[in-house]
Amino acid sequence: MLTDWQAIDRAIDTKLESTLAELGRLCAQPSVSAQGLGMQECAGLVAEMLRARGFDTKVLSTDGHPVVFAERSGRGDRTLLLYNHYDVQPAEPLELWTTPPFEPSRRDGQLFARGVSDDKGHIQCRLAALDAFLEVEGELPCSVKFVIEGEEEVGSVHLPEFVQRHAKLLAADACLWEFGEINHEGTPIQDAGMRGICYVELSVETATRDSHSGMSGSIFPNAAWRLVWALRTLKGSDEMIRLPGFYDRVVPPTARDLGLLEQLPDPSDHFREFYGIKRYLKGIESGLDLMREQVFVPTCTICGLTAGYQGPGSKTVLPARASAKVDFRLVPDQRPSEVLEQLRAHLDGEGFPDVEIRELGSEPPARTDPDDPFLQLVVNSAVEVYGVPQLISPMVGGSGPNHAFIHGLGVPVATAGIGYPGSNTHAPNENIVIENFVRGARHTARVLGYFGAGAALP
Amino acid sequence: MLTDWQAIDRAIDTKLESTLAELGRLCAQPSVSAQGLGMQECAGLVAEMLRARGFDTKVLSTDGHPVVFAERSGRGDRTLLLYNHYDVQPAEPLELWTTPPFEPSRRDGQLFARGVSDDKGHIQCRLAALDAFLEVEGELPCSVKFVIEGEEEVGSVHLPEFVQRHAKLLAADACLWEFGEINHEGTPIQDAGMRGICYVELSVETATRDSHSGMSGSIFPNAAWRLVWALRTLKGSDEMIRLPGFYDRVVPPTARDLGLLEQLPDPSDHFREFYGIKRYLKGIESGLDLMREQVFVPTCTICGLTAGYQGPGSKTVLPARASAKVDFRLVPDQRPSEVLEQLRAHLDGEGFPDVEIRELGSEPPARTDPDDPFLQLVVNSAVEVYGVPQLISPMVGGSGPNHAFIHGLGVPVATAGIGYPGSNTHAPNENIVIENFVRGARHTARVLGYFGAGAALP
Numbered sequence: 001m002l003t004d005w006q007a008i009d010r011a012i013d014t015k016l017e018s019t020l021a022e023l024g025r026l027c028a029q030p031s032v033s034a035q036g037l038g039m040q041e042c043a044g045l046v047a048e049m050l051r052a053r054g055f056d057t058k059v060l061s062t063d064g065h066p067v068v069f070a071e072r073s074g075r076g077d078r079t080l081l082l083y084n085h086y087d088v089q090p091a092e093p094l095e096l097w098t099t100p101p102f103e104p105s106r107r108d109g110q111l112f113a114r115g116v117s118d119d120k121g122h123i124q125c126r127l128a129a130l131d132a133f134l135e136v137e138g139e140l141p142c143s144v145k146f147v148i149e150g151e152e153e154v155g156s157v158h159l160p161e162f163v164q165r166h167a168k169l170l171a172a173d174a175c176l177w178e179f180g181e182i183n184h185e186g187t188p189i190q191d192a193g194m195r196g197i198c199y200v201e202l203s204v205e206t207a208t209r210d211s212h213s214g215m216s217g218s219i220f221p222n223a224a225w226r227l228v229w230a231l232r233t234l235k236g237s238d239e240m241i242r243l244p245g246f247y248d249r250v251v252p253p254t255a256r257d258l259g260l261l262e263q264l265p266d267p268s269d270h271f272r273e274f275y276g277i278k279r280y281l282k283g284i285e286s287g288l289d290l291m292r293e294q295v296f297v298p299t300c301t302i303c304g305l306t307a308g309y310q311g312p313g314s315k316t317v318l319p320a321r322a323s324a325k326v327d328f329r330l331v332p333d334q335r336p337s338e339v340l341e342q343l344r345a346h347l348d349g350e351g352f353p354d355v356e357i358r359e360l361g362s363e364p365p366a367r368t369d370p371d372d373p374f375l376q377l378v379v380n381s382a383v384e385v386y387g388v389p390q391l392i393s394p395m396v397g398g399s400g401p402n403h404a405f406i407h408g409l410g411v412p413v414a415t416a417g418i419g420y421p422g423s424n425t426h427a428p429n430e431n432i433v434i435e436n437f438v439r440g441a442r443h444t445a446r447v448l449g450y451f452g453a454g455a456a457l458p
Numbered sequence: 459m460l461t462d463w464q465a466i467d468r469a470i471d472t473k474l475e476s477t478l479a480e481l482g483r484l485c486a487q488p489s490v491s492a493q494g495l496g497m498q499e500c501a502g503l504v505a506e507m508l509r510a511r512g513f514d515t516k517v518l519s520t521d522g523h524p525v526v527f528a529e530r531s532g533r534g535d536r537t538l539l540l541y542n543h544y545d546v547q548p549a550e551p552l553e554l555w556t557t558p559p560f561e562p563s564r565r566d567g568q569l570f571a572r573g574v575s576d577d578k579g580h581i582q583c584r585l586a587a588l589d590a591f592l593e594v595e596g597e598l599p600c601s602v603k604f605v606i607e608g609e610e611e612v613g614s615v616h617l618p619e620f621v622q623r624h625a626k627l628l629a630a631d632a633c634l635w636e637f638g639e640i641n642h643e644g645t646p647i648q649d650a651g652m653r654g655i656c657y658v659e660l661s662v663e664t665a666t667r668d669s670h671s672g673m674s675g676s677i678f679p680n681a682a683w684r685l686v687w688a689l690r691t692l693k694g695s696d697e698m699i700r701l702p703g704f705y706d707r708v709v710p711p712t713a714r715d716l717g718l719l720e721q722l723p724d725p726s727d728h729f730r731e732f733y734g735i736k737r738y739l740k741g742i743e744s745g746l747d748l749m750r751e752q753v754f755v756p757t758c759t760i761c762g763l764t765a766g767y768q769g770p771g772s773k774t775v776l777p778a779r780a781s782a783k784v785d786f787r788l789v790p791d792q793r794p795s796e797v798l799e800q801l802r803a804h805l806d807g808e809g810f811p812d813v814e815i816r817e818l819g820s821e822p823p824a825r826t827d828p829d830d831p832f833l834q835l836v837v838n839s840a841v842e843v844y845g846v847p848q849l850i851s852p853m854v855g856g857s858g859p860n861h862a863f864i865h866g867l868g869v870p871v872a873t874a875g876i877g878y879p880g881s882n883t884h885a886p887n888e889n890i891v892i893e894n895f896v897r898g899a900r901h902t903a904r905v906l907g908y909f910g911a912g913a914a915l916p
Contacts, residue, residue, distance in 0.1 A: 034770075034771055154771060154772075155772060195672065197672075197774070199772045199774070201772075206735075207733045207734050207735055208733060208734030209732075209733055209734070211733055212855075212856065212884075213757070213759040213761055213785050213787070214653065214655075214787060214854070214855040214856030214857055215752070215855045215856065216729075216733070216752075216855075217757035217758075217759040217785070217787050217855065218697075218739065218751050218752055218753075218755045218756075218757045218787070218855070219729075219738045219739055219742065219748060219751050219752050220729070220733065220735055220738070220739070221735070221737070221738075221739060222759060222760060224760035224761075224762070224763050224782075225693065225695075225760055227763070228686050228689045228690050228760065228763075229690060229694070229695050231686045232686050232687060232690040235683065236687070237683075237687050237809070239676075271674075271677075271678070274667075275665045275666060275667055275669055275674070275678065275778075276665050276666030276667070276778075277664075277665055277678055277679070279679070280677045280678070280679075281676065281677055281678070281679060284677065290677060293676050293677050294673070294674075294676055294677050295676075297676045298676075299671070299675035299676045300675075301671040301675040301680060301683075301774075301776055302680060302682035302683055302686065302765065302766065302777070303671055303682075303766050303767050303772070303773060303774060303775050303776070303777070304682070304765055304766035304767040304768045304773070304775070304777070305682050305685070305686075305763040305764060305765035305766065305768075305777075305780060306763060306764070306768040307760065307762055307763035308760065308761050308762035308763065308783065309761050309762040309783055310762045310763075310764040310783075313492060313612065313818060314612075314613065314657045314659075314761070314783060314785070314818040314819050315761060315762070315783070316655070316657070316759075316761060316785055316856075316857075317761050317762070318759055318761070319760070319761070319762070319763075320733075320734075322763060324682075325766065325767055325768075325772060325773070327671050327675070327772070327774055329671070329672060329675050329676070351695070360771060360772040361772050396672070397670075397672040397673045397674075397675065397676070398670065398672030398673065398774075399672055399774075426670070
């Protein structure tokens with residue numbers, strides 16, 4: 001069957017207002033996983049939206065928030081798995097929102113709400129593409145499965161186990177990832193892989209209560225000092241991470257990877273301007289050097305420090321407790337579990353057995369081959385919507401549960417979506433540009449159509 | 459004139475209820491210097507209390523909160539200066555108070571209120587002693603000057619300059635300090651000196667906004683890492699402070715000092731139990747070693763650390779700003795201004811010119827000779843009230859503006875008062891034991907009487 005793309009695009013346009021109204025209702029339902037806010041209600045709402053489209057839908061329990069699974073058969077023998085999440089980041093700080101985060105507001109061609117981009121807009125965008133097929137062709141161009149989890153914003157803690165347990169149910173030929181975006185030049189981007197992460201809280205307790213520094217400063221152990229001394233053994237100002245064996249499994253980028261990086265726009269000026277960065281680490285200035293360092297090198301980042309008195313002015317207190325949030329970003333083939341072991345061994349070896357490690361989230365790194373046929377299908381079908389193919393980013397610096405799909409289910413994972421550099425995900429005034437939403441729906445429709453028609457897959 | 463001490467003590471007892479009622483009114487007037495709460499009102503109230511006793515009283519302005527100055531002539535040619543403060547610590551956390559902090563409550567022989575010990579109870583205790591003389595003898599046994607400041611709880615920022623400017627007005631032969639206490643064995647203590655302090659906030663800014671650690675972790679400078687690396691250059695786990703020249707002016711304790719320390723009760727078991735300390739620094743276990751280290755060694759204490767995300771769970775943020783509160787406790791003859799210079803030079807030399815130093819309060823160390831006649835008068839007159847002389851602590855670990863009096867006015871400073879280990883100063887449920895108040899008033903009366911009579915002064 002030859003799809004009439006003009007008819008599909010018209011159908012997306014015709015239904016746009018009701019699509020956005022449905023997205024508004026979805027965003028008006030809070031679903032803050034970190035705060036346990038509205039999770040069951042939102043899972044139920046998402047399930048209703050899928051059932052209304054003829055999907056066989058289940059709300060499956062996990063040890064955390066439930067997962068919505070839905071499937072509907074389509075033409076041909078291929079199945080596309082769509083991974084999304086219905087949970088959102090906390091809305092705080094509320095005072096920085098122009099309009100309330102859970103009261104969707106449309107202005108200047110944008111829609112504002114917590115989760116409207118990450119990730120409810122992506123769910124809705126996919127439904128818009130599916131609706132168009134059902135309207136124009138009366139059926140889906142391929143079989144479609146949705147797996148929509150409720151813990152992406154808290155590290156997808158239970159998803160890998162869920163995917164493993166339900167491997168048969170989730171079986172598919174390829175997977176479209178929960179996000180996708182255009183860059184600041186308006187060019188669509190294909191994110192072909194993600195770094196892993198090992199996020200820990202390091203904490204020290206040296207007493208059962210704080211004490212007056214005048215009384216105790218020269219005789220009591222100080223938790224803040226212990227923490228500072230322990231942290232500084234992890235990484236020095238040369239940026240080399242000092243855990244034993246940390247770099248052993250690092251696979252350097254291939255010539256193909258570097259070639260792809262070279263085609264991406266240089267972000268160095270944007271970073272300088274937007275973040276006020278005066279110099280990059282290791283004396284790097286721009287271009288390929290910067291982009292290679294940004295994604296193909298593992299990191300050790302202090303994300304937070306807490307100890308003692310933090311208010312205005314002075315308080316002479318010797319802290320009994322101190323803690324740091326630290327994330328390690330990992331590249332293939334590093335493993336979070338090994339890094340945890342290396343961290344414990346390192347701290348013990350450096351004389352810090354008193355520094356406790358609490359794991360707050362781990363995801364192994366994973367990549368899809370940039371030349372994988374499905375990924376290439378997504379890349380090239382973008383031409384019909386954006387006028388250019390997606391630019392392939394061989395790996396991004398962030399992390400997600402893609403390992404469970406790429407290595408667990410054995411499917412290629414590709415990205416296509418509605419994000420843009422101003423979308424303020426994880427921040428106040430999260431928004432989508434409605435024009436981007438329409439283009440995302442059109443692109444998603446092409447991916448579904450060509451995938452169902454058997455294009456470009458082996 | 460020979461004072462009838464039984465009559466004086468009876469007068470204190472007889473007037474006790476009205477004395478405590480007046481103290482209650484004083485404590486009911488909030489005067490939180492850090493929050494600018496009720497300061498003018500409290501200064502006015504204190505001035506009224508002094509005028510009611512025939513003191514020539516002025517409320518003198520400073521660049522901060524005003525100082526109440528009052529004087530009244532007495533017998534003989536000696537003048538005793540009484541240093542106190544009418545400001546109190548913030549009452550927060552309010553939820554930990556059994557009764558509201560500014561609604562004085564009497565129960566089980568105690569009086570509870572913010573400031574009831576530190577320092578309003580001490581003001582009232584001195585008034586009780588003066589009242590008794592006026593009642594029994596119709597005059598004061600010596601000339602008395604009060605200097606009652608409003609910024610002790612915020613580092614006495616403007617007091618040294620005030621004392622210098624008003625040196626003639628404040629001229630006296632000796633000074634009784636704002637506090638005094640019994641230890642956990644009930645023995646009165648004489649604090650013959652205080653360490654100095656140099657309290658700073660160190661801060662680093664590496665960008666104009668936080669960034670996502672996945673995006674920036676390997677290329678952006680991290681303010682938290684800069685701070686950790688800078689801090690660790692200040693002091694290593696050997697506890698030696700690495701500022702150039704930091705120890706040059708340190709005067710070691712004399713044999714007399716060590717002899718006095720040896721007479722003090724060993725605090726090591728109390729610290730282990732109350733603070734849950736498992737080991738003291740430098741392998742010290744107890745006794746003289748611990749007490750000498752506690753007060754005669756300068757310190758560098760991290761009082762607080764702040765950077766990035768500090769809430770529950772994980773947030774993958776690379777902090778643009780990080781800061782630490784650090785106090786240096788100084789021993790004679792170290793100078794806060796020199797330590798500030800050493801700190802700047804050290805940070806620059808270690809490659810941290812980007813670490814900013816903000817001074818939040820400085821007080822030089824100062825001591826009164828333990829064998830000074832006035833101090834000995836205060837020590838020995840305690841026998842008549844407590845049955846034993848005060849134990850002399852040659853120096854305490856904390857800090858205060860005594861340098862302005864000892865070295866600025868050239869007067870010996872001694873302590874006598876109503877504090878005890880359970881008084882919860884600077885904490886919820888601050889209180890005095892009324893029995894301690896009465897003994898403090900009786901002791902203060904002896905100090906005034908013997909001082910006026912010319913006892914034991916050269």
